[in-house]
Amino acid sequence: MFSFFRKSPAVKAVDDLGVSVNEEKEHQKRERDSNLISEAHKTRERTPEIKKSADLSPDATPKPEPVAKRILPPVPSFSLSNGDSDDDSEDEGDNAAPPSFPAVNSAQRASAPKSSLKTTSLQAPTNGFIKPPVPQFTAPSPRLPQPLRTPPSLAAGLRVPTTGPLPNRGPPTKPTAGGLAVPPGSIATSIPNPRKKVLLKPGHSPLDWAHLQKSSANLSGVDRLQRVTPTMLKHFNGRKGRPAWSSYQGKVYNITPYIPFHPGGEGELKRAAGKDGGKLFMEVHPWVNWDNMLNECLVGIMIGENEGVERGGGLDEMD
Ligand code: HEM
Known part of the structure; x- marks a missing residue:
């Protein structure tokens, strides 16, 4: 692009020197990056939950890594179940990073027993010390009151019979006729019309x-x-x-x-x-x-x- 400017030999020597210096700096930078990549691979082997992404490429901007992962030994992971859980969210939690609180090198985490933290602290309680007593609802003791349920005989007495004649309702008209339905022709057609009034013409009331x-x-x-x-x-x-x-x-x-x-x-x-x-x-x-x-x-x-x-x-x- 700037080819129409002709460089002097001195300037060209300086340029060559500058190129060589830049090449040296680039070489050193590549060595540091390769070291970081190899260390990152080691960290990934210890903590497989770290994502495989383009973040590890030398061209990408290096993201801050947790200091504890690189300096301290890996923190033992724990889960809410024995590993057979059906919940996918819990599986994701197994691969996630350890909780930030308490801190990895804090007194709370150091004083906590490692065995319970690893296996039993967040699992379903299996021993009698943690598991609450199971209430006995199925077999009530003799001193407890009986369940508040209407006795079958009383419930049957309060229920309106669905079949058969009602008491004080007269004899049934048909064996299959139940309820309060009036049999056709029993009342309405048996009462004769007592009045035989006619419609009078207007002015003849x-x-x-x-x-x-x-x-x-x-x-x-x-x-x-x-x-x-x-x-x-x-x-x-x-x-x-x-x-x-x-x-x-x-x-x-x-x-x-x-x-x-x-x-x-x-x-x-x-x-x-x-x-x-x-x-x-x-x-x-x-x-x-x-x-x-x-x-x-x-x-x-x-x-x-x-x-x-x-x-x-x-x-x-x-x-
Ligand atoms: C000639 C004298 C008569 C008079 C003044 C008379 C008058 C009346 C009156 C006022 C009513 C209405 C009754 C009411 O609303 O309660 C009535 C109804 C009636 N009358 Fe007469 N009536 C006479 C003769 C008869 C005769 C001779 C017969 C039958 C052969 C008759 C048959 C009826 C019938 C069927 C009704 C309608 C049903 C009723 O209202 O109860 N009436 N009449």
């Missing part, structure tokens, strides 16, 4: 009927009270445009206006049309006040067949 009764409307369909013979009652049966009359306890009512208001339906009420409806009425709802319900529908009273003929049809004529 019981309240609407009450309002209609208080009105001035002629609900009886007659101008005056009538003496009604059985023939007459039979004639007014609600068919062919005729009004429906029904008798109850000797009184005759025009039930025609009440038919759409009857909670039990029109058909049920028409069964009493043209005849005495007292029996049917009492079979279904004896609690219903017939007189109050049909007060404005009163037509007259029942008379004998011959009484009407003799006295006439109207009650006013009887007075």
Whole structure:
């Protein structure tokens, strides 16, 4: 690179001398390095845990080595087990350097017995002096209380039986039926429907009927009270445009206006049309006040067949 500078002979001699001096220094350095390498190999033979790396190459920067390794005899290694451990970390610990505390040349390490430090100090305790007494849990002594466990008989008494009939629940319906399940058809279908109410048309509620009764409307369909013979009652049966009359306890009512208001339906009420409806009425709802319900529908009273003929049809004529 600097070839265009021509050196003088003197300078060249100095350069040659300098080269020779540098070569001598390089030779000495190589000898020191070789000594260090050989010593390092010796140390590796004593302590195989030292890594094989490029650190030992002469070109690499020499790293500080523990002084104790090179000066003092090798420290005996120890392990946590007998060498058969399955833990890899413990195996790594076997190859690691000895712990820094206590120091290698300290009083603690010197006073410690070498045998226990080497084999038994960190191993699993094998003698009775170190190993704690094993508690006897499997065989309790007679003076100790029994285990707090529910006796089998009491536990069985508190348990709900999963099969078979429960006490005070009646006879079982089926041998295989367990639990509290209701057998199909035993209760739900055995209770008849006690009410046969129908859905009334709008404006035909019981309240609407009450309002209609208080009105001035002629609900009886007659101008005056009538003496009604059985023939007459039979004639007014609600068919062919005729009004429906029904008798109850000797009184005759025009039930025609009440038919759409009857909670039990029109058909049920028409069964009493043209005849005495007292029996049917009492079979279904004896609690219903017939007189109050049909007060404005009163037509007259029942008379004998011959009484009407003799006295006439109207009650006013009887007075
Ligand atoms: C003509 C006079 C009658 C009047 C004023 C009358 C009135 C009533 C009333 C107020 C109810 C409702 C009862 C309640 O909610 O508890 C009712 C229901 C019923 N009525 Fe009548 N009824 C009469 C005649 C009859 C007759 C002659 C029959 C049957 C042939 C009948 C069959 C029923 C039935 C099946 C029910 C529904 C079930 C019930 O509510 O208990 N009714 N009736």
